[in-house]
Amino acid sequence: MTKMFRTAAAGVALFAAVGLGSTAHAQVTESADATAEVLAALQLTNDAGLDFGAIVVNAGSTGGTVDMPASTFRSCSGDVICGPGGTEQASAFTVTGAANTNVDVSVQDLVANPVVLTHTGFAGSTNNEHVIELTALDDGSLGGFPLFSGSETFNVGGTISLDGSEIAGTYEGSFDVTVQYQ
Template identity: 30%
Template sequence: MKKITFILIALISGSAFAQNAAEAIGTADISAEIVTPIKIENGTAMNFGSIVAAEGGNVRVNTEGNRTFSNTNMDVTSATTITAATFDVTAANNYAYSITIPSTVLTGTGSDMAISFTQDLLGDTDGTATGSGTAQKLKVGGLLTVASGQLAGTYSGTVSVTVAYE
């Protein structure tokens, strides 16, 4: 009887100190970084200036604010200054972000006129950039399609620029 009690006590105390082979525990460190939100300030106005409709064609204002015509019959000295739009974009230092500018139309006296846009941020024109932690100048140019016989008058619209972390 003493042997059985001793064996029983040895088994109970041995299993209490033995490691469970069916279970293991591991650990890992946890960290997080909060990044400043990306932001864009409303831009300065883009102005294609005065245009003669003539037979129609395209008018381009590049990101530097220079205007060219696909049809030189459309060229006239503008009563207003030709300008590209500029925006201030602020993104966290060394974080990539995308730039999206959808096409739009100018509306006014006659038919709508389509505009597609180009952009330049510090020489990058592919729609992506890397933040510096400070405001960066985003320049936006456009290509305006004018129809033959477009009615005279003032036309206007809005360009919407979206920036987002990648």
């Protein structure tokens, strides 16, 4: 009988060990949600161009600069005289997209990608008397919109440098402004 009791006890122990082992290896599955939010594409519209207005550069002068800030009035320095006012203005933009997001605004890096305004009568010329260098862009320290409303407007100003050799006429060029979600 002791032998039978030992055999029965060993069987119970074996059954318990096998039962515990299978419980420890039980498979458990849990589901997780997957989501994606598609934002409306940002749209950027140039509402007005950057206009430095009428300026006077005396022949043989050393030149100077014209500054058209994003939020204030134009100023001229050096041998450059601000002519009659009326047309000068900072460039104006409107950006639209998804509200309650962060939108970054950046202007073209003029060191890496310089911009020149070329006399309209001499397109493609690199002669100093036919070009004016855009030396700075001013976004008014805007940087962007940390809580974008869905539609915002902003201005970009700039500075041009003249060397005194420019001939009379209209000079044109372009620069890039970029907006993106952050």
